[in-house]
Amino acid sequence: GAVVSQHPSRVICKSGTSVKIECRSLDFQATTMFWYRQFPKKSLMLMATSNEGSKATYEQGVEKDKFLINHASLTLSTLTVTSAHPEDSSFYICSARGPLGEKLFFGSGTQLSVL
Amino acid sequence: KQEVTQIPAALSVPEGENLVLNCSFTDSAIYNLQWFRQDPGKGLTSLLLIQSSQREQTSGRLNASLDKSSGRSTLYIAASQPGDSATYLCAVGGTGTASKLTFGTGTRLQVTL
Numbered sequence: 623g624a625v626v627s628q629h630p631s632r633v634i635c636k637s638g639t640s641v642k643i644e645c646r647s648l649d650f651q652a653t654t655m656f657w658y659r660q661f662p663k664k665s666l667m668l669m670a671t672s673n674e675g676s677k678a679t680y681e682q683g684v685e686k687d688k689f690l691i692n693h694a695s696l697t698l699s700t701l702t703v704t705s706a707h708p709e710d711s712s713f714y715i716c717s718a719r720g721p722l723g724e725k726l727f728f729g730s731g732t733q734l735s736v737l
Numbered sequence: 738k739q740e741v742t743q744i745p746a747a748l749s750v751p752e753g754e755n756l757v758l759n760c761s762f763t764d765s766a767i768y769n770l771q772w773f774r775q776d777p778g779k780g781l782t783s784l785l786l787i788q789s790s791q792r793e794q795t796s797g798r799l800n801a802s803l804d805k806s807s808g809r810s811t812l813y814i815a816a817s818q819p820g821d822s823a824t825y826l827c828a829v830g831g832t833g834t835a836s837k838l839t840f841g842t843g844t845r846l847q848v849t850l
Contacts, residue, residue: 665826665842666826666828666838667840671837725786726771727783728781728783729780731779731780
């Protein structure tokens with residue numbers, strides 16, 4: 623199946639710093655990628671839809687200035703958590719629609735811990 | 738607004754047992770339904786995808802059914818193995834936005850020796 627690579631898998635940062643998470647489709651082109659957030663023992667919540675070459679679409683309640691998304695190429699989308707605070711600590715997962723356009727393939731996730 | 742519920746939240750079974758995981762959704766106007774597996778601290782692995790026009794899909798020991806009218810899906814796992822231990826998530830794709838999924842809260846499965 624299609625492979626989505628997410629990096630880093632784990633990051634610890636100080637409060638006030640910014641953190642960038644990368645999501646790459648390795649063997650296919652993804653015009654659309656999705657960013658999710660997951661709290662412990664909770665389900666995934668869609669944060670935003672990342673569109674190649676245009677602005678991301680954010681879900682209600684998600685601060686676009688806080689969570690900057692850039693989708694500059696057909697294989698790479700990045701999520702930058704700006705001025706991170708402890709409440710931003712969470713598991714972030716990206717996904718991309720597969721080459722056949724049906725299934726979603728997910729990255730391995732990034733565990734962000736803000737001290 | 739679509740809401741997806743999974744029951745039970747947690748399940749522990751001895752190795753070899755057949756088991757059923759349940760998923761229900763409130764809005765039957767769906768595009769598709771997908772079952773995923775998530776290991777602790779990891780991403781999601783797609784198991785089965787059922788289109789809204791389909792009734793079931795099978796892959797190996799897994800069988801997923803869909804009853805759109807009643808808003809239900811089940812994931813059947815035959816002859817469970819310890820390696821099946823994980824959290825299983827169902828996700829519903831809405832019409833017109835096929836890739837925008839609404840996830841259930843998952844069922845944490847533990848298969849014991």
